[in-house]
Amino acid sequence: MPKGRLEAFSDGVIAILITIMVLELHIPAGTSWHALGHELPVLLTYLLSFVYLGIYWNNHHHLLAAVSRVSGATLWANLHLLFWLSLVPFSTAWMSEHRFPSIPTAVYGIVLLAASIAYLILQTALLRAEGEQSRLRAALGSDVKGKISTLLYCLGIGLAFADRWLGLAVYVTVALIWLVPDRRVERQLTTAPAESSQ
Amino acid sequence: MPKGRLEAFSDGVIAILITIMVLELHIPAGTSWHALGHELPVLLTYLLSFVYLGIYWNNHHHLLAAVSRVSGATLWANLHLLFWLSLVPFSTAWMSEHRFPSIPTAVYGIVLLAASIAYLILQTALLRAEGEQSRLRAALGSDVKGKISTLLYCLGIGLAFADRWLGLAVYVTVALIWLVPDRRVERQLTTAPAESSQ
Amino acid sequence: MPKGRLEAFSDGVIAILITIMVLELHIPAGTSWHALGHELPVLLTYLLSFVYLGIYWNNHHHLLAAVSRVSGATLWANLHLLFWLSLVPFSTAWMSEHRFPSIPTAVYGIVLLAASIAYLILQTALLRAEGEQSRLRAALGSDVKGKISTLLYCLGIGLAFADRWLGLAVYVTVALIWLVPDRRVERQLTTAPAESSQ
Amino acid sequence: MPKGRLEAFSDGVIAILITIMVLELHIPAGTSWHALGHELPVLLTYLLSFVYLGIYWNNHHHLLAAVSRVSGATLWANLHLLFWLSLVPFSTAWMSEHRFPSIPTAVYGIVLLAASIAYLILQTALLRAEGEQSRLRAALGSDVKGKISTLLYCLGIGLAFADRWLGLAVYVTVALIWLVPDRRVERQLTTAPAESSQ
Numbered sequence: 006m007p008k009g010r011l012e013a014f015s016d017g018v019i020a021i022l023i024t025i026m027v028l029e030l031h032i033p034a035g036t037s038w039h040a041l042g043h044e045l046p047v048l049l050t051y052l053l054s055f056v057y058l059g060i061y062w063n064n065h066h067h068l069l070a071a072v073s074r075v076s077g078a079t080l081w082a083n084l085h086l087l088f089w090l091s092l093v094p095f096s097t098a099w100m101s102e103h104r105f106p107s108i109p110t111a112v113y114g115i116v117l118l119a120a121s122i123a124y125l126i127l128q129t130a131l132l133r134a135e136g137e138q139s140r141l142r143a144a145l146g147s148d149v150k151g152k153i154s155t156l157l158y159c160l161g162i163g164l165a166f167a168d169r170w171l172g173l174a175v176y177v178t179v180a181l182i183w184l185v186p187d188r189r190v191e192r193q194l195t196t197a198p199a200e201s202s203q
Numbered sequence: 204m205p206k207g208r209l210e211a212f213s214d215g216v217i218a219i220l221i222t223i224m225v226l227e228l229h230i231p232a233g234t235s236w237h238a239l240g241h242e243l244p245v246l247l248t249y250l251l252s253f254v255y256l257g258i259y260w261n262n263h264h265h266l267l268a269a270v271s272r273v274s275g276a277t278l279w280a281n282l283h284l285l286f287w288l289s290l291v292p293f294s295t296a297w298m299s300e301h302r303f304p305s306i307p308t309a310v311y312g313i314v315l316l317a318a319s320i321a322y323l324i325l326q327t328a329l330l331r332a333e334g335e336q337s338r339l340r341a342a343l344g345s346d347v348k349g350k351i352s353t354l355l356y357c358l359g360i361g362l363a364f365a366d367r368w369l370g371l372a373v374y375v376t377v378a379l380i381w382l383v384p385d386r387r388v389e390r391q392l393t394t395a396p397a398e399s400s401q
Numbered sequence: 402m403p404k405g406r407l408e409a410f411s412d413g414v415i416a417i418l419i420t421i422m423v424l425e426l427h428i429p430a431g432t433s434w435h436a437l438g439h440e441l442p443v444l445l446t447y448l449l450s451f452v453y454l455g456i457y458w459n460n461h462h463h464l465l466a467a468v469s470r471v472s473g474a475t476l477w478a479n480l481h482l483l484f485w486l487s488l489v490p491f492s493t494a495w496m497s498e499h500r501f502p503s504i505p506t507a508v509y510g511i512v513l514l515a516a517s518i519a520y521l522i523l524q525t526a527l528l529r530a531e532g533e534q535s536r537l538r539a540a541l542g543s544d545v546k547g548k549i550s551t552l553l554y555c556l557g558i559g560l561a562f563a564d565r566w567l568g569l570a571v572y573v574t575v576a577l578i579w580l581v582p583d584r585r586v587e588r589q590l591t592t593a594p595a596e597s598s599q
Numbered sequence: 600m601p602k603g604r605l606e607a608f609s610d611g612v613i614a615i616l617i618t619i620m621v622l623e624l625h626i627p628a629g630t631s632w633h634a635l636g637h638e639l640p641v642l643l644t645y646l647l648s649f650v651y652l653g654i655y656w657n658n659h660h661h662l663l664a665a666v667s668r669v670s671g672a673t674l675w676a677n678l679h680l681l682f683w684l685s686l687v688p689f690s691t692a693w694m695s696e697h698r699f700p701s702i703p704t705a706v707y708g709i710v711l712l713a714a715s716i717a718y719l720i721l722q723t724a725l726l727r728a729e730g731e732q733s734r735l736r737a738a739l740g741s742d743v744k745g746k747i748s749t750l751l752y753c754l755g756i757g758l759a760f761a762d763r764w765l766g767l768a769v770y771v772t773v774a775l776i777w778l779v780p781d782r783r784v785e786r787q788l789t790t791a792p793a794e795s796s797q
Binding site (some may be wrong): 402405407408409410413414418421424441473476477480483484487488490491494495498499502503504505508 | 606607610611613614615617618619622624626627630631632646648653657660661664685715778790
Binding site (some may be wrong): 012013016024028030032036038042055063066070172184 | 600601604607608611612615616619622659671674675678681682685686687689692693696697700701702703706
């Protein structure tokens with residue numbers, strides 16, 4: 006199966022999710038700076054979720070760029086990832102409208118954790134199809150970032166019950182770690198030119 | 204007519220439908236696990252509809268992969284399928300918000316049944332254009348799964364009036380049957396390489 | 402300018418418009434057939450607008466298939482068409498929620514009329530770029546359908562003030578006239594093979 | 600990295616933003632011309648934001664047409680632009696629903712200003728990757744329009760506090776300046792044929 010439609014469908018879903026959150030933004034009740042400031046925590050949470058979805062799109066882009074074909078199993082691994090990402094607007098709204106209570110803040114982290122596990126499953130499915138000698142294998146290396154993120158999400162979820170701001174701080178930290186796009190694949194693609202051009 | 208825009212438009216519509224349902228998810232009234240649990244039936248129904256739309260996208264992907272060109276009639280057969288799929292969020296919300304009464308549960312099944320018939324019409328329109336000797340014909344075989352699904356939808360709609368949980372169980376069963384993507388086409392594409400590469 | 406992104410963007414906007422109307426569908430207040438029946442006029446209007454947007458997508462597909470490149474002016478002619486199409490969900494909702502009063506029914510016709518004029522402008526802009534000897538010119542012929550539609554929309558808008566059902570009947574008639582996709586371009590493309598394959 | 604998915608994702612997000620604003624349009628309370636007229640300021644603001652997003656899509660289209668590949672940094676510069684554009688529906692709604700008070704009108708200008716700066720950053724990132732001898736560099740020239748726009752946005756934001764209508768008039772002026780698509784790139788592409796065809 007060529008990978009074109011998988012990319013187009015994922016682009017579509019992530020583009021919708023990243024913009025659908027704007028619909029959750031309530032128009033400030035008044036027309037003063039103070040009324041806008043009251044919505045600031047919601048706006049900042051929107052920014053955080055925007056960055057997270059941007060990171061996933063970015064990494065998805067790099068991941069798929071390194072493979073040439075996709076199997077039926079990959080299609081489902083990809084839909085599984087999109088399912089968890091589709092819960093991001095819901096958990097963002099629940100957390101931010103109630104101004105970050107413990108449980109919604111933890112649930113936000115659980116959705117992020119589930120999405121990161123779904124991404125690992127997709128990556129593994131692609132790796133299995135591509136083989137150990139593939140460009141993807143070489144590009145990914147030991148995937149330290151992925152492993153650290155999983156640990157940090159668990160830490161964030163736990164901390165949300167102790168101090169919600171600490172939990173949020175951990176989520177922001179993971180986002181900052183990933184803001185640098187996955188240059189490994191990019192570097193690999195540059196040094197080892199695409200098969201078609203060999 | 205090349206098939207590119209038909210695929211792109213269908214990808215767009217299904218991507219929107221699969222994510223638009225998130226907008227139907229009400230934020231839990233409270234911030235406790237109990238408040239989240241209260242929304243669980245709605246979340247699970249969202250998951251079911253997500254899987255159904257995922258199945259349609261997957262099968263649509265496989266179906267179109269086996270054809271090379273589309274006619275004007277196919278465009279309308281495709282829009283007809285998209286129309287029924289577009290009613291999935293509506294019937295999902297009606298059924299789940301009222302906690303699965305008989306009639307909305309039956310209507311959910313009717314929408315699924317209509318979508319499956321629309322899919323058959325699209326498949327038939329493509330088959331007629333491709334011919335009896337085509338790869339698509341060989342790939343589809345006797346289409347046992349399609350026929351069984353139609354029967355099961357009818358069963359589910361009937362059972363919804365006797366016991367709504369039985370009706371829902373049938374819908375879940377059909378989804379599980381299809382979760383395995385339509386490997387027939389994939390196998391066919393692998394054994395019989397695409398015409399362009401012959 | 403290649404036409405790829407113009408097609409992709411138009412596909413995106415029309416796909417969103419055609420599905421966004423589902424969000425306007427109110428879940429029936431009760432769970433009886435009667436409650437669903439109460440929403441039937443809204444559902445039927447949704448069907449009509451779905452068909453109209455499907456017609457535009459279909460004709461847009463055929464129109465663009467016959468051209469090879471687009472100019473800056475064409476991009477704006479296309480955005481102008483998309484602007485009027487984007488008002489379809491708004492006018493559909495206004496007309497159907499109030500159960501088809503004269504003025505909203507006339508406004509629905511005015512939006513359809515404006516969209517059809519915008520389509521003519523786009524068609525003219527493409528024709529001017531392609532030239533009188535082009536495949537597009539040959540494919541479009543005298544465009545009787547387009548001219549009749551414009552007249553019928555005016556008739557429908559007028560009739561909406563006399564009898565709203567007559568006005569609606571005219572809108573349905575225009576949709577039926579166009580349901581047959583624009584075979585002229587298709588036929589032309591079949592008889593006169595694409596330049597690239599000559 | 601090929602630029603295909605960057606274009607597809609941006610097309611998706613801008614297509615959604617441009618249509619999502621329709622959801623903000625409230626159906627008029629009554630069914631008279633007067634009730635529709637009451638919504639006219641909202642409709643006209645929708646038109647203004649539609650034109651702005653159309654301009655960005657148009658210029659984005661021209662900008663990307665002149666480059667051949669994108670880097671990881673460009674992906675983020677693009678997401679940064681999309682973030683500010685995604686706030687356009689929110690600020691449009693806040694400004695128009697309250698009928699253009701000073702602060703929301705200024706905030707609308709601030710969002711437009713931030714988007715224009717984000718566009719400049721994206722342009723600069725692409726220019727750096729393409730080099731001083733590139734077609735893009737030649738096509739952009741001294742970018743007088745971009746510099747004037749930035750000044751006018753600042754003027755508009757200031758004027759919004761003195762007289763909101765003057766502020767709005769400045770925003771409309773900037774839109775009119777840009778309504779003419781960026782022909783520089785188009786001309787350049789025509790005179791200097793694409794590398795692939797050389």
